[in-house]
Every structure is written in structure tokens, then in C-alpha cells.
Amino acid sequence: MDEASPTGALSGFRVLELGSLIAGPYAGRLLGDMGADVIKIEAPDRPDPLRTWGQAEQDGHRFFWTVHARNKRCITLDLRVPRGREVFLDLVERSDVVVENFRPGTLERWGLGYDVLSQRNPGIVLARVSGYGQTGPLAGRAGYASVAEAVSGLRHLNGYPDQPPPRIALSLGDSLAGMFAVQGVLAALLARTASGRGQVVDVALNEACLAVQESTIPDYDRGGIVRGPSGTRLEGIAPSNLYAASDGSWVVIAANQDTVFARLCAVMGQPELADDPRFADHRARGRNQDELDELIAKWVSGQDSSTLVDRLTEVGVVAGPVNTVAEVVTDPQLLAREMIVEHYDERFGAPVRGPGVVPKLSATPGSVRSAGAPTPGAHNAQVYGDLLGRDVAELDRLHADGVI
Template identity: 70%
Template sequence: MSTGALEGLRVLEIGTLIAGPFAGRLLGDQGADVVKIEAPDRPDPLRTWGQAHEAGRGFFWTVHARNKRCVTLDLRQPRGQEMFLQLVAGADVVVESFRPGTLERWGLGYDVLSDVNPGLVLARVSGYGQTGPLAAQPGYASVAEARAGLRFVTGFPGQAPVRMALSIGDSLAGMFACQGILTALVARARTGQGQVVDAALTDSCLAVTESMVPDYSRAGLVRQPSGTRLDAIAPSNSYETADGTFVIIAANQDTLFRRLCGAMDRPELADDERYATHTARAKHQDELDALIGAWAKALPPEDVVARCSAAGVVVGPVATVAEVVTDEQFLARDMLVPHHDLGVGADVLGPGVTPQLSATPGSVRWAGPPRPGTHNAEVYGELLGLTADDLTELAEQGVV
């Protein structure tokens, strides 16, 4: 049985933390053979990340390193570089997330890698990309989100910008890197040549800023933070219900707004000149939110959701993770799946595979391996023909 559409694709993942390894995870989810390389003396810090810990482990790693075979190799040593080039010769993709110039200092730039394997796709994920005046600077998602304008429009007017409690910039860069890898592989199928995929955290954040740039370019409009809503898109907001929890109601199209008015037993609002059109609602957004807010506040959340759903209005609860893990929609689509974590000897629930393919679906086959070098014997024996004695000697030298 196929393990996914990318079965047979060999990926080498080097570098640490979130964005590059997220690209590797996405490829592994769809069946690629992802070999994650960690330095023998410096394992990926993500092994201990996460807000909950058990047996010295954080659970970020459990999900983020799933479907990967983990080996150790010191790319700073000549013998380690030699072994890496041997692995590159049989690989399709290398994903790296070092600061630009690091591979070149080690003598492992793309010119060297492509000499060994002309069809190789090298995905380089960094804070600012491989070019430009800031290329050599270290970069994290938080700064990338800020520099690209995402942070400025978060939070409430007059208050300090806030962040989501997630590293969105890293996830965006990982997804764009994965998109670039697949695009480069399609091109390779035509030309036979590999290439470099240059994915920057800053670029990835800028790419999802909707109309912010053209609005400023043509109208000088600097989009401002707008709290729980989008300014001029009405109604689309979070509304408190009778028990103090919130629901999202999005009825900013004229047809949807008319349906919402019916669900609220206020059909006359749909023909009120202040609310009848998208443009009019934008001008009267505050009073419209007050009307809808008063209606929602008088009802329990399940009633708000039921009435809106029955009327064909876009609606949904603002869920905590405790509610997410019991969500019937996610469960029906296998988007909550167990990862058997050998480090704690138990199943750990995590997100499933997306997107879902009809003929060659991806899967979660194992959780992130509990220790660096878990697959040294398997990978180096299979790919390089090394014996147990060879690996013992290499370990004594600090190469693996």
C-alpha cells in the first residue's frame, strides 16, 4: 500500500527549529523519505520545546519530527562533509535552515552539491532570504511578522501590537518552501536540472498581507489594527453570547446579511439604507456590531450557531483546544490523530495530514524519534553501506 504521493522522494533535512523542518514535515506527511540530520553535540532545540513537558520532553517535537528518520552527522568535519555529499548523490531534495553563507563556509554550497547531483533541489529557508542587505542577519518569525507589517495590524487601536500565541511566520515560510520544492520538482521533470528554492520568513509574511500594499500604493491608506474585526468588512466580528463565550458571525455579503437579519427576527434591517449594501454597512459598522452584539448576548452560543446555520449564515464558535479535540468536523476528517511517542511510551494527540489527497493520501506513520541518531544504523547501513564497526569508529571521532 502506498504511503503517500511522494513515496520514493528522498529528502535530507539539515538545520533546526521551525520553518525548514516544517517543510520537511509536510513532505514526510505525503510519503517522502525525510532523513533529518542533527549535529552529534547539538540536537535540534525543538526536542524540548512546547508548553507541556513529560519525561524531559516537549511535545512540539513529537508532531514536528513525525515521519522523519533521524541521524547524527557533524557537517563541520571533513569526514562528515564527505558522508553528506554521498547522501546528497542519492537525494532529490535538501532542506536547510541555516543563516545564509553557512553551507558555503563548510564547502557545501549549491555549486558543490549540484556537481554531485545536478538534479538536486536545495530549499534554503532563512529570516531574510539569500540576497539583500539583511541576508546575513539572523531572523525569527516574530521579527519577520513585524517587518512585513503583520504585527502592526494586530491587536486593538491605540494599543501595542500583539502576536498570535503561535509562530505563524515560521509556518508560512515552511509552507512556501514546500510549495517551492514541489514547483522545482515539476520543473526538474521537464529539464532534468535542479535549482535553489529561496524561502524567507519576511517574504512569506509579506505575501499574505492581502490588499495592504496596493491600498497604500494607490490611496496612501495605512491599514490600522482593528481588534476583533476587519474595518469596512461588516458584519464580520466576534460576538459575546449569554454564557460569556464568543462566536464568530461573518455576513458581510448582501445576501448573507439579509439571511442574518432573518435569523435575528429583524428582517427590516436588510432594507435599511444604513445597512442594505456592503459600502453602507462599512460606514455604520459600530452601530451594526452593537445591534448584532445585543442579539447574541441574549442567547446561549449553541442557539446563536443553530439559528445562523439554519439561515445559511457563516458562523462558528471561538473554540479552545479542549473543544477542538472533540470537534466532530475535525474528527470526521481524521484531523486529530494519535502519535505514539516512544519517549513517553504513550499516544500523543496531534493534527492530522493536510491537504487530503483522494488517491494517494498521506499519513502519520510515526512520531518524532525520541533521541538523536535513532536511525543511524538503518540509514547509514542502507544508503552508505556502513557497518556497526564503522559507526562505532565514527561515533568515537564525533562525526556521528
Template identity: 65%
Template sequence: MSESAGGALTGLRVIEIGNLVAGPFAARLLGDHGADVIKVELPGAPDPLRSWGQYHRAARGFFWTVHARNKRCITLDVRPEPGRQLFLDLVQRADVVIESFRPGTLERWNLGYDELKRANPKVILARVSGYGQTGPFAHRVGYASIAEAHAGLRYINGYPDQPPIRMALSIGDSVAGMFAAHGILAALHARSRTGEGQVVDVALTDACLALTESMIPDYDQGAVIRQPGGTRLDKNAPSNIYQAANGQWVVIAANQDSLFRRLCAAMGSPELADDERFATHTARGENQDELDELIAGWARGHEPAELVKTLDEVGVACALMATAADVVADPQFHAREMVVPHHDEEFDVDVLGPGVVPKLSATAGVVRWAGPPAPGSHNDEVFGVLLGLTPERVARLVAQRVI
């Protein structure tokens, strides 16, 4: 197995240490574009994500197949001195270290940034945690659901007068991973000028807060506390889901003036575009309930495919509410190589998963291999070839449970 197979980040070496989603998600994004990602798991205590997901076979989930793709997995206990030194040997050969522990954990292991920088002055340390490395809550445990609640993101999702809902995905983890990858690339660009590494500090709470659009300025200037809007985007109309004739839901978003005018024409009611209740963005927001009723009545008289075809032809943004089955069969996603096979070695099957984002025209990212099925699958490659350890020394370290 080669360390890389093309891509914009070919030649970049990343050490990933830590479990679950946010930090490893950032490493996956870099690996998708050619980085050599070496994932460190504790001997005897693999990443719990190996068993996550809603479908299991032989007690193993398939989230791992996608989440750990393009990574080389090793086992290493960095806490005893031999393991700590091996980790520093890897750092000497790395560009980036991504960790996702509670602040202070690396320092307790004598592997804080000062130690890493002594081993490699150019190394970039990306630290992903619940509340970040600073502030009065830095010591707290922070999962995605906690971060979404703390940042106000959870509160504004759901239905009025009902408990805030949980989004079906760990949005906080994913967006924190994206910000971490963004920060790493920014730090790499800075290093190209200064020759020095630095710390990239990403908090799940910060990442969630960054998604809240106008929530903060609306409160600051107008004391407006944004409320959950249910299925629609409050004060942005029309932007909602509507039932077609067979009961299937269709999303229609035409809150821009030009799109709204097209929608009115498609509905056979062009006069609504000049109605003072709906003629402007602000007016439509103030009369959102009435407008939604008009559109819902029209939508119920059309089959979903007909509805989408009619709106698409006149340039109104719309889509059927897709299930996983719809996504897997969707020609657009297949054309974009966004539903791609990952070959699962343990079960010897191709497992479909999401493709690489974004698409680069000259140095495209690719799924080179799926997540290795066993912890330590690449111990020989990394310890034997990369670090040059003899088989005898590797055997001693295994006996000591260091690797």
C-alpha cells in the same frame, strides 16, 4: 521501519538540515505525503525543538512528537571533511535538501549549492532563512516574530491605540514552511521537464508579506496605512465576535450581501438588509460600529448553541470560539482525521496531534510514526543500509564524533 508507506510523494528522498520550525515544517509536510525525510542533527547538539511546547514530561516537550513525525533522524557533523563527504553521499541519493541556516553558512562549510549540484545535478536545494539569500538584510538573524514585524503583519494585529500583539503561534515559521513545500513541488515539476535541479529561496519576511492581503495596494493607491482592527476585520462588516447569553464568544461573519440578508432575517430584522446604512458592503464598512452594536444586542439574548444552530440553519457563517478541549472533542475534526494519535516511543503513549493536510482521494498522506525520541535513532538504517558503511567504519566515525 520502512522508508515510506504510500502517499503521493513515495520515492521522494529529502535531506533536512537545520533546526527549529520553518525548514523542518516544510520537510514534515513532504513526509506526511510519503517522502523519505532524513533529518540531520549535530552530535551532542540536537534540535532545540525537542524541548519546546507548553507541557513537559521529564524535561521533554510534546511538540517534537508531531513536528518530527514521519522522519528518520540521524546525527552527523557536516563540518569536518569525513562528515562533509558523508553528507554529499546522502545528497547523491536525494531529490531535495532543505536547509534553514543564515545565508552563507553552507558555503562556509563548502556545502553550497554549487557543491551539492556537483554531487547531484538534479538536486533541489530549498533554503529557508529570515530575510532570504539576497538583499541588504540577508545577513541578519530572522525569527518568526522579527519577520512578522518587518513585513507589517504584526502591526495590523491587535487593538487600536494599543501595542501590536503577538499572535499565539509562530505564523511566520509555519507559512514560510508552507511556501517552501510549495516551491519544492514547483521545482520538482520543472525538473521533470528540464532534468535540472535549482534553488528554492524562501524568506520568512517574504512569506509574512504575502499574507497581508490589500495592505500594499491600499497604501500605494490611497496612502492608507492599515491599522489594527481588534476583534473584527476593519471595513468588512459584519465580521466580529459577539457574546452569547452565557458570556461565550461566537464568531459571526456575514459581510457578503447575501449572507447579511440571511442574518437580518434570522435576527427578526429583515428591514436592516435594505437600510442605506447597511445595504452594501461599503456602507456596512462605514457604519461598522453601529452594526456591531445591533448584532451584539441580539446575540446576548441567545444561548451559544442556540445562536449557532439558528445561524447555521439559514446559511450564515458562524462558530463558537473553541479551546483546545473543544477542538479535541470536535466531531468534524475527527471525521476529517484531523485529531490523530502519534505513538510516542519514549513514554509509550499515544499523543494526539493535528492530522495531514490536504486530503488526497487516491494517495492519502498518513502519520506513519511519531518523532523519534533520541537523536541518531536511525543512524544504523541510514549509514549502514542506505550508504553501506561497515559497522567498523561507523564505530570509528562515532569515536571521532562525526556521527
């Protein structure tokens, strides 16, 4: 791969990524997938902890890194010292976007607030991801995805009534914030085409978690309803649930639309249920959700899961198995859509499979062009030499002084 000349919709745009762990690096990954030249900056003495995250490990190498560091060039730079800050501003002059997920005020303490960045480059877009945003009474408080999911009300909606609300086994709040950050960056770049000026994209973890909660606020505001966890289903949406097949596998059947429900009733051999007053329309099925789930569960329990899904699909009933990752990586639809792709991991010395690129663009598709650099600063000579014109002697001095 020619990492300096990627292809894709964002080819020609340069991103400086200052973030660590999930939210900032995820935003950088998404921009890199679409062709941006993403330069990941790590402190010389404190590399991104993401290098040590993940469950799979071989010879001290964790493979989470290959996902969120892909399509990036990695350099080291100490922004806490004046010489490091000056080098950074030289990079800002030649870039379009800066992504950071420090606690609010950190860049300002280093003398690198948006006012300083925009003086050096009026078109720079600064994407800032934090726990509670850059303003407000809690702005200075540290934030993590797990807490953001809780304080936003998202965690309260998960699990079963009268049980502790569990988390999904991912840093969901970080990923949501990263996606909203990218949305903001793209909007800011589009606005820049008219104004010539960049702006700040301010994303809070708790707000990203709140933004996906559909009707919870109007349900409370106009109905006094405090939505809560509903286990494997949504209250009032039926049938749309998990059902256990005869082989012990779980199958999701989503047939809450009237026409789809009628098809389900027919394949169950009980077409009369579609006209039964208890189930004849959406509202009726919602009122009698428990009874309807019991009828479907009894029928599903006598079916093999694979055969059942095929039968339902053939007649136009939306259904699918609950797959583990072992099934996901062999799923023919995902493979056909290039959603299971290889990253060549230099440190591992072999390809490592990971998730593909979303969304698919017809004319300027994104791509996975490289896995993450094996060591911090692997691209120092390339970036500082080719982009900034620093010679070898100067780079040696900066390295000896701990600046890079």
C-alpha cells in the same frame, strides 16, 4: 511502520533536513506527511532545540517534538568536519531535496553550497529558509519569526488601534515560511521532470509574512492608506465580528454578503434592516459598521451560544464558536476528517494526539506514520548501513571520532 517505504504522493522522494526549530522542520514535516522519506540530520553534540520546546512535559520529554519530527528518520552527522561533509555528499547523491534554515553563508563556509551539491547530484533541490533571503543588504542578518512578522508589517496589522501590536501565540512567520518552502520544492521537482536539473528554493521569513497581506500594498500605493489593526473585525467588512452570547461565550458571525445579511436580519426578527439604507449593501454596512455591530451584539447577548450557532447555521448564516483546544480535539467535523490523530511516541511509550494531514488527497493521501525518533541518531545504523552500505566497524569509527 516501514519508515523506509512510506506511502503518499511523494513516496520515492528522499529529503535531507538540516533545519532546526520551526521553519525547516515544519517544511520537512509537510513533505514527510505526503510520503517523502525525510532524513533529519542533527549534529552529534547539538541536537535540534525543538526537542526541548513545548509546554507539556513528562519526565523531561516535550511533546512539541512529536508534531514536527513525525514521519522522519533521525541521524547524527557533523557537517563541520571533512569526513562528515563527505558522508553528507554521499547522501545528497541518493536524495532529491535538501532543506536548511541556517544563516545564509553557513553551507558555503562548510564547502556545501549549491554549486558543490549540484556537482554531486545535478537534480538536487536545495530549499533555503532564512530571515531575509540569500541576497540583498540584510541577507547575512539572523532572523526569527517574531522579528520577521514585525519588519514585514504583519505585526502592525494585529491587535487594537493605539495599543502595542501583540503576537499570536505561535511562531506564525516560521510556519508560513515552511509552507512556502514546500510550495517551492514541489514546483522545483515538477520543473526537474522537464529539465533534469534541480535548483535553489530561496524563502525569507519576512517575505513569507509579507506575501499573505492581501491588499495592504496597493491600498497604500494607490490610496495612501496605511492599514492598521482593527481589533476583532476588518474595517469596512460588516457584519463580521465577535459577539458575546448570554453564557459568556464568544461567537463569530460572518454575514457581510448581501444575501447572508438578509438571512441574519430575518432570524433576528428584524428583516427590515436588510433594506435599511444604512445597511442595504456592502459599502453602506461598512460605513455604518459600529452601529450595525451594536444592533447585532444586543441581539446576541440574549442568546445561548450553542443554540445561536445552530439557529444561524440552519438558515444559512455563517457562524461558529471561538473554541479552545479542549473543544477542538472533540470537534466531530475535525474527527471525521482525521484532523486529530495519534502519534505513537516511543519515548513516552503511548499515543500522543496531534494535528492531522492537510491537504487531503483522494488517490495518494498523506498520513502520520510515526512520531519523532526518541533520541538523536536513532536511525544511524539503518540509514548509513542500508542506504550508504557502511558496515558496523566503519560506523563505530565514525561514532568514536564524533562524526556521527
